Amino acid sequence: MPKILLIVVITTLIAAFFIFDFHQYLSLEALKSQQAAIESYRREHLLLSIGLYVLVYVAVTGLSLPGATILTLAGGALYGLLWGTVIVSFASTIGATLAFLGARFLFRDTVNSRFGKRLKAINEGIERDGAFYLFTLRLVPVFPFFMINLTMGLTALKVWTFFWVSQLGMLVGTIIYVNAGTQLANINSLSDILSPTLLGSFVLLGVFPLLAKKIIETMKKVQVYKQWNKPKQFDNNLIVIGAGSGGLVTSYIAAAVKAKVTLIEKHKMGGDCLNTGCVPSKALIRSAKYLSHIKRSKEFGIKKASVEFDFAEVMDRVQNVIKKVEPHDSIERYTELGVDIVEGDAKIISPWEVQVKTAEGVKTLTTQSIVIAAGARPFVPPIPGLDQVKPLTSDNVWNLRELPKRLLVLGGGPIGCELTQSFARLGSQVTQVEMLPRIMIREDPDVSAAVMAKFKEEGVDIRVEHTAKEFVIENGEKIMIAEYEGQLVKIPFDEVLVAIGRAANVNGYGVEELGITLSSRKTIETNVFQETNYPNIYACGDVAGPYQFTHTAAHQAWYAAANALFGQFKRFKTDYSVIPWSTFTDPEVARVGLNEQEAKEQKIPYEVVSYGIDDLDRAIADSEAHGFVKVLTRPGKDKILGVTIVGDHAGDLIAEFVLAMKHGIGLNKILGTIHIYPTMAEANKYVAGVWKRKHAPQGVLKWLGKYHAWRRG
Numbered sequence: 001m002p003k004i005l006l007i008v009v010i011t012t013l014i015a016a017f018f019i020f021d022f023h024q025y026l027s028l029e030a031l032k033s034q035q036a037a038i039e040s041y042r043r044e045h046l047l048l049s050i051g052l053y054v055l056v057y058v059a060v061t062g063l064s065l066p067g068a069t070i071l072t073l074a075g076g077a078l079y080g081l082l083w084g085t086v087i088v089s090f091a092s093t094i095g096a097t098l099a100f101l102g103a104r105f106l107f108r109d110t111v112n113s114r115f116g117k118r119l120k121a122i123n124e125g126i127e128r129d130g131a132f133y134l135f136t137l138r139l140v141p142v143f144p145f146f147m148i149n150l151t152m153g154l155t156a157l158k159v160w161t162f163f164w165v166s167q168l169g170m171l172v173g174t175i176i177y178v179n180a181g182t183q184l185a186n187i188n189s190l191s192d193i194l195s196p197t198l199l200g201s202f203v204l205l206g207v208f209p210l211l212a213k214k215i216i217e218t219m220k221k222v223q224v225y226k227q228w229n230k231p232k233q234f235d236n237n238l239i240v241i242g243a244g245s246g247g248l249v250t251s252y253i254a255a256a257v258k259a260k261v262t263l264i265e266k267h268k269m270g271g272d273c274l275n276t277g278c279v280p281s282k283a284l285i286r287s288a289k290y291l292s293h294i295k296r297s298k299e300f301g302i303k304k305a306s307v308e309f310d311f312a313e314v315m316d317r318v319q320n321v322i323k324k325v326e327p328h329d330s331i332e333r334y335t336e337l338g339v340d341i342v343e344g345d346a347k348i349i350s351p352w353e354v355q356v357k358t359a360e361g362v363k364t365l366t367t368q369s370i371v372i373a374a375g376a377r378p379f380v381p382p383i384p385g386l387d388q389v390k391p392l393t394s395d396n397v398w399n400l401r402e403l404p405k406r407l408l409v410l411g412g413g414p415i416g417c418e419l420t421q422s423f424a425r426l427g428s429q430v431t432q433v434e435m436l437p438r439i440m441i442r443e444d445p446d447v448s449a450a451v452m453a454k455f456k457e458e459g460v461d462i463r464v465e466h467t468a469k470e471f472v473i474e475n476g477e478k479i480m481i482a483e484y485e486g487q488l489v490k491i492p493f494d495e496v497l498v499a500i501g502r503a504a505n506v507n508g509y510g511v512e513e514l515g516i517t518l519s520s521r522k523t524i525e526t527n528v529f530q531e532t533n534y535p536n537i538y539a540c541g542d543v544a545g546p547y548q549f550t551h552t553a554a555h556q557a558w559y560a561a562a563n564a565l566f567g568q569f570k571r572f573k574t575d576y577s578v579i580p581w582s583t584f585t586d587p588e589v590a591r592v593g594l595n596e597q598e599a600k601e602q603k604i605p606y607e608v609v610s611y612g613i614d615d616l617d618r619a620i621a622d623s624e625a626h627g628f629v630k631v632l633t634r635p636g637k638d639k640i641l642g643v644t645i646v647g648d649h650a651g652d653l654i655a656e657f658v659l660a661m662k663h664g665i666g667l668n669k670i671l672g673t674i675h676i677y678p679t680m681a682e683a684n685k686y687v688a689g690v691w692k693r694k695h696a697p698q699g700v701l702k703w704l705g706k707y708h709a710w711r712r713g
């Protein structure tokens with residue numbers, strides 16, 4: 001409502017300006033002919049004349065009307081160079097800021113929703129260099145000022161930055177025009193004021209800050225290398241540190257394009273994903289799911305089914321699964337692909353040298369570029385007493401061969417949730433503790449609720465809003481003391497699994513010595529090219545973030561490899577436009593793009609449609625009739641902003657939406673695509689159907705009804 005009101009007021013004022021031809025008063029001729037009358041008014045009512053002048057100036061610039069140049073000349077003619085400059089400088093900046101605020105208030109949400117992703121990149125640039133850009137735009141008079149005010153209003157530029165940079169940037173121009181105004185009689189046309197030389201100087205002045213910034217950036221890059229001696233020749237084009245998902249893909253790509261690449265791994269090929277992450281967790285989840293099906297045998301029409309199992313054998317199976325996958329990441333495979341593998345502890349000793357401690361001794365390798373893919377490790381918080389209860393983490397939980405009777409899981413994120421449910425299904429009495437109001441906090445509340453309901457149904461004791469304070473051993477029993485609603489609560493347990501986040505590996509291999517910059521999240525800071533503050537050192541995967549998935553590590557790896565090897569010809573910006581992920585709980589939770597809470601936080605307008613999987617034939621046949629597909633779209637359009645799927649095989653089902661979002665395919669096209677009956681994937685089509693029905697043209701349908709009635713006679 002306030003928006004409509006403002007639009008009406010602004011449109012009326014602009015219309016009045018043109019209808020009543022106020023424009024005629026803002027011409028050089030009018031100013032000259034009225035100069036004597038205006039001056040006499042100014043002499044008699046100085047303050048009032050200043051007030052009126054500022055008001056008119058602010059109105060003209062605030063409404064983006066033509067005439068600011070004439071008003072500036074008038075400022076000079078009326079108040080002289082000094083006061084004219086002061087008055088015009090403030091009036092023009094206030095007017096410009098009002099126009100900026102108006103554009104922001106009226107159009108920013110709409111522009112955000114239409115161009116959200118593209119705008120994000122612009123806004124990141126504005127956040128970094130906004131003041132520089134604005135200053136340049138203000139100084140170079142080829143950009144109309146009203147356009148600058150309005151477009152800047154659509155970006156994330158801070159109001160205060162806009163104000164002071166505008167005032168500063170417009171100052172030289174203001175002085176020139178105000179000065180010209182003091183000799184109004186000598187001016188015959190506006191083009192007399194700016195000679196081509198003066199215009200050229202403006203351009204130079206305007207471009208200078210940006211140029212200076214570029215020079216500083218280049219100097220900084222040169223500076224980081226100053227203390228190092230560059231070898232004349234190199235053993236390698238690329239050295240990759242860490243043979244996890246990121247490092248493996250980086251070296252694979254380098255070898256594929258015939259670069260000489262050495263991959264150094266100090267522990268196990270395959271990194272976390274193969275050895276302690278995705279693979280073992282999914283293997284454990286499978287065994288646990290099997291047990292859950294046995295428990296649910298009646299639902300499948302089987303009167304009684306029982307199992308006998310040994311936890312140690314389940315854990316042995318997990319190791320067997322790792323062994324089966326191992327060849328994919330093995331030394332043999334990668335050697336065959338053309339990668340030199342070195343088993344050892346790598347340390348970067350200069351931007352072009354990596355020292356490796358191997359079983360045979362220490363050697364130093366030289367390289368043109370380095371890709372750091374050193375991964376992350378479980379973060380164990382410094383909670384008093386935690387050490388003495390010997391916490392489990394995702395690193396060592398796989399060594400368990402005896403099922404903990406009472407397992408305490410600290411953390412309600414994806415890893416904590418997957419392991420909570422698995423151990424509960426295997427027979428542990430699991431208490432899951434989360435300090436936030438719900439588990440899986442990154443997902444929408446209805447998603448958390450669905451997972452929490454299932455966990456509770458399976459006997460998990462979920463304690464949200466519980467903050468771990470201390471671990472103690474009382475009479476031989478391990479106890480966690482947590483704070484809940486201001487009270488201390490004791491939770492006894494046999495084993496505790498800490499899953500509250502992962503810290504990037506940034507110590508002990510040269511990052512500190514070289515002064516490689518870290519981000520506020522204590523990951524290696526990279527730019528859009530995966531480049532660190534050393535332009536020949538790159539980073540990808542968990543060590544760089546912001547995502548901590550195997551597929552994002554592999555995705556970044558391509559950019560790191562391509563930029564490291566071919567950056568001198570072309571550099572590629574990492575594309576984060578469509579990032580999917582899944583948490584493999586039961587129900588599975590998969591997401592791509594925005595969910596509702598993010599859309600709200602980012603003030604991105606959206607429509608939401610949802611399809612209940614409880615209605616889906618295949619889900620009913622499988623006795624898995626639960627969950628939903630929730631799609632966020634741009635209001636009134638079928639363009640997908642984000643999808644969340646909760647249900648069986650959600651992680652597989654989401655693939656269709658990932659493809660759709662990546663290639664700009666909307667819900668109409670998904671609806672028009674044949675989906676095999678009966679499959680879970682039909683849920684994707686049905687949610688598109690829900691959207692279509694919601695947007696059916698009611699008016700046309702009414703007339704169609706009448707038409708058919710008429711045909712029937």
Ligand SMILES: Cc1cc2nc3c(=O)[nH]c(=O)nc-3n(C[C@H](O)[C@H](O)[C@H](O)COP(=O)(O)OP(=O)(O)OC[C@H]3O[C@@H](n4cnc5c(N)ncnc54)[C@H](O)[C@@H]3O)c2cc1C
Pocket residue numbers: 241242243244245246247264265266267268269270271272273274276277278279281344345346347373374375376394415505508509540541542543548549550551552553584
């Ligand atoms: C329990 C669990 C479940 C997970 N499930 C999933 C999932 O289902 N899907 C998903 O996408 N992701 C999952 N992840 C996350 C995934 O495992 C990581 O995002 C992925 O492994 C990151 O790969 P990376 O290459 O960055 O690092 P890593 O895989 O950690 O590899 C880094 C490697 O660098 C080596 N290294 C470090 N420093 C040196 C050095 N100085 N010299 C030589 N070598 C060094 C390390 O030994 C390690 O092998 C899970 C993680 C965990 C813990």
